[in-house]
Every structure is written in structure tokens, then in C-alpha cells.
Amino acid sequence: MSRYHLFGAALLLSLAGAANATSFVVTTDAVVGAVAASTDATSDISSSFRDDKIVQAARDxxxxxxxxxxxxxxAKLESAFVHIRQQLPALQASDAQLARAILAL
Incomplete structure (x- = not known):
């Protein structure tokens, strides 16, 4: 093999490694961001609604x-969802996230 072929192969391998590393970083950032959003929703709800009667009644x-x-x-859970979303209109949490947060109280 000529020196140019070896240099080209080395260059391609280094670019492929960088692409894989970038892909891994992007995927990791997306997963961490999703977990952080879920954790933020849970902590916002738990700190605000720990003693709320409507939310406590929806645990079952x-x-x-x-x-x-x-x-x-x-029906109690639906009422709690409405109550929570009225109290925290900026909260962007799914019904599943809210239900898990209610259980975590």
C-alpha cells in the first residue's frame, strides 16, 4: 500500500471515531435531558402538593x-391532573409523569 492510501485510511478511521463519539454525546444528552425534565416535574409537584388534599386523595x-x-x-386522578395544571400552568409534564409524581409524595 502506498503512503497516501495509509494516510487516507487513517483519516477515515479518525473521522468515523469522531462521528461515533458525537453520536454518543448527542444520544446521552437527549437521555439526560429527558430524565432531568422528569425529575424537575416530580420535584416541582412534590414540593408544591405534598399536603394538598385533592392530590393526596388521588394516590390510589x-x-x-x-x-x-x-x-x-x-375520577380523583383526573381531578388532581386538572388541579395541578391550574396551579402550575408552566409545568410541561405528561399524565404518566404526574401520576408517578403523585405516587412519590
Whole structure:
């Protein structure tokens, strides 16, 4: 092999390694961002609603919701979702995240 071929192969391998590292960093950042958003939602809810009667009354419904992967939606849980979203309008959390946060209280 000529020196140019070896140099070209080395260059391609280094670029491929950099691309894989960049891909890994982007994927890791996306996963960490999603976990951080979920954690932020949980901490916002738990600090604000620990003693809230509407939210506390929805714990059993939240357990059913989480256990059934969203298939069972009780009236108390729906009421808690509305109450939480009225109290924290900037909160961007899914119903599943809210139900898990209610269980974490």
C-alpha cells in the first residue's frame, strides 16, 4: 500500500471515531435531558402538593393508572391532573409523569 492510501485510511478511521463519539454525546444528552425534565416535574409537584388534599386523595387512582400503563383513569386522578395544571400552568409534564409524581409524595 502506498503512503497516501495509509494516510487516507487513517483519516477515515479518525473521522468515523469522531462521528461515533458525537453520536454518543448527542444520544446521552437527549437521555439526560429527558430524565432531568422528569425529575424537575416530580420535584416541582412534590414540593408544591405534598399536603394538598385533592392530590393526596388521588394516590390510589394514580397507582391504578401507573400499574395499568394509563388504561385506568380514575375520577380523583383526573381531578388532581386538572388541579395541578391550574396551579402550575408552566409545568410541561405528561399524565404518566404526574401520576408517578403523585405516587412519590
Amino acid at each position: 387512582d394514580a397507582a391504578s393508572f401507573v400499574g395499568s400503563e394509563g388504561a385506568i383513569r380514575g
